[in-house]
Amino acid sequence: MSTVTLFGLCAAALVGLGLYGALTHPQPLRKLVAFNLLGSGVFLLFGVIARRGAWNTAGGDPVPHALVITGMVVAFAATALAVGLLLRLHKEGGEATLDPSVAAGSADERRGS
């Protein structure tokens, strides 16, 4: 199996794993980690697919590399904003959950105490 095929299959598995985590984890922070995993899998898939065209030029194809670098920085900025939103949610309600019943329950508790 060639390098490109091997890491291409690896990237495909990473996308599936990340998607599964983002769908099934109840905690928003875990969803965020899984979503980053999904994103890095997509970047890798992009890099692998672009690698074929540049097979004969030394050093790979610089255009997709530059796009992936830009993508990683934007992904980090989005993650930082998401973490900020999550921490603010925690500060407001004392909980960090997307489940409305849990959030409402903890708000009632605090009002009662």
Added chain:
Amino acid sequence: MSLTQVLESVLALLVLGAATWTIAARSAFAASVGFVSYGLLLALVWVQLAAVDVALTEAAIGSGLTGVLLLGAVATLRGTEAHTVRGPGLALRITAGICCALVSAALAAVVLTLPESGPTLAPEAMAALPATGVGNPVTGVLMAFRALDTLLEKVVLVLALIGVWSLAPDRCWGGNPGLEHRLSVDGVLPFLARTLPPIGVLLGIHLMWTGADHPGGAFQGGTVLAAMWLVVMMAGVRDAPAIREQWVRLALVSGPIVFVAVGLAGVLTAGAFLAYPVGIAKPLILLIEVPMLLTIALALGLLVAGPPERTADAP
């Protein structure tokens, strides 16, 4: 099977193992640590794909800075973890698993049926590279051929930071980001915060400078600078600057402003937005990169530091 193939297979398995750990780990802390090691392993994969610039970015931003951000959030949210463990039922998880496996299988089928050679802009990029005076093709693409992407990405960084700052409660607006870190007299962190930055700052600037001809660049250099600054902030050696400070805001927008100014000058001198006049492309790229390095380092550091959380002193 050659030795390289064996090593590549082991690397692919390690990446998949770390990824599985990240998803399956019980605690958010374990998952975050898994994500950091996953990012470092993924950087090795990028090296194998002859993308050293991408590998440096993945290790620095994808693994390092994201890791700091996640671990900080884990520490704050630790108390809530036990309350929110109720996940979807088994049937739903199995359905989700099957659907995700189908997505993976479809992508794998695409990878396996790809034609031998695909479309590429690499020859055009390599042919036009000498005109930019830059030796590293990735830097050439980032700073010249696709400079608009890089400019917009700087704007995204600043916008994301404005978004994070706007999450500050009203009474904290304008104050210093994050919680106060107390300086402990002895310990490893304050020691590192005093000894690492001189080396790290030099390394960051070197990465930016050498990025013209070798792997590296303003992104990777800026991330190293941001990391040094974060160590200093976390050790409590220096507090993060108050976000009402004029110099912080000016330094943050200096990168995009210089970029736009050079771009507009290109309309007059070279006939298109972000076009560089023949012969002075390299000095112009450096002129853009220096404030860009400052913007990246500041924005990344402040994004990790978070919104102001202490009551601001009266200005």
